[in-house]
Amino acid sequence: MLLCAIVAFALMFAEQRLPRMAELRAHLTTIVAPVQWVVSLPSETISWAALVLSDQRQLIDENRKLREQLLKLSRRVQRMASLTAENVRLRELLDAAQRDDIPYITAQLLSLDSDPFTHQMVIDRGRVDGAYDGQPVMDASGLIGQVMSVSAYTSRVLMLADASHAVPVQVNRNGLRFVVQGTGRYDQLVVLHVPDTADIREGDLLVTSGLAGRFPEGYPVARVAEVIHDPGEPFAQVTARPVSQPERSRHFLLLFPPPPPSVSEAALEAAVRAGGGEILPEASTGEMP
Incomplete structure (x- = not known):
């Protein structure tokens, strides 16, 4: 155990x-991908067996539902x-x-991290899939998170619940913009820096801004x-529940x-001149000063 701890600290220091450690980690993840697929086989086999062994009555009830x-759903589609x-x-x-509709690809869960201090998962799509x-x-319900590292055939996803993850959102009812951050719990997020006078209510839907x-x-x-409005405090305490x-x-x-659309050099020059300013050397290369 001491040797494993020393190796772990050495790898973290090297990363x-x-x-080039990120590239090495991606190659190692590619090597481990078959092991992850093998580990996920028992759950897939159990699900398949449960479906095969279901009795006819259960299938009839499920078909009716x-x-x-x-x-x-047909009524909703018509509406x-x-x-x-x-x-x-x-x-x-x-x-x-x-x-325009945003293109997408489907992915399937391979594994969830068991570490209680991080909320990450591995899916079966990698660099070869784009x-x-x-x-x-x-x-199917909403935003899960974002990809944080990619190997050839798998990707690691940082979920909303992770305390290091934040998403810019807006209230769907009135367009007010805030930032939502994870708390380390699957069922709770915190809305940061909400003024005490802001028009935000329980039940409001928060969407990506x-x-x-x-x-x-x-x-x-x-x-x-x-x-929660605390008298005398400039900010309210607002918590939210993920829809995913x-x-x-x-x-x-x-x-x-x-x-995102990039600002052309001509447009930047026109905007600066319209404002009465001068173009800095950094702006002439396409980078903002």
């Missing part, structure tokens, strides 16, 4: 000091078709730009669970949002 759910057409007409009146660092990850260009705009993140279900989900979506 902080040597720039699925049919009822299909009818409900959404009307709302979509209405939205198109309103956008034409406002001469607004059309929002995954990249910082890529947004969704489940699109700021910083990493997460696309409009995807659900959390719902406000509690707002990381403890239950096994299938995810990796989004490919378009890159």
Whole structure:
């Protein structure tokens, strides 16, 4: 155990000091990928066996529930078709730009970290599938997190619940923008620096704001669970509950949002001259001073 501890500290020190350790770690993760697939086989086998051994009555009940759910979803689709057409007409009146669908690929869970101080998971998509660092990850309900490291065939995802993860959000009801940070718990997030007079209420849906260009705009993140106003304090204490279900989900979506528009050199020069200023040497190379 002492030898393992010494090796672990040496590897952590090397990863902080040597720039090529990230590449070495990616290669080692590629080697370990078959082991992760083998470890996930028992759960897949159990799920398959449970499905095979299900009795006929259970399958009939499940089929009935699925049919009822299909009818409900069909009604919603019909309603959404009307709302979509209405939205198109309103956008034409406002001469607004059309929002394109964001491409994605599906992924499946391989393993969850057992460390109580970190909330990370490994999925079965890697560099060969187009995954990249910082890529947004969704489940069927909302935002799960973002890819933090990529190997050839697997990726490691940093989840919303991790205390080191933060997401810029806005209140879907009125557009107020805040930052949501993990607390180390799957069922709780904290909304940072909310003024005591801000119009935020319990039940408000928080969606991605699109700021910083990493997460696309409009995807659900959390719902406000509690707002505490402390007299005399400038900020309210606001907690939220994630809408995603990381403890239950096994299938995810990796989004490919378009890159943020870059400011051309001509546009930057025009903006600076319009403001009465001068272009600095750093700005002439395409970098902001």
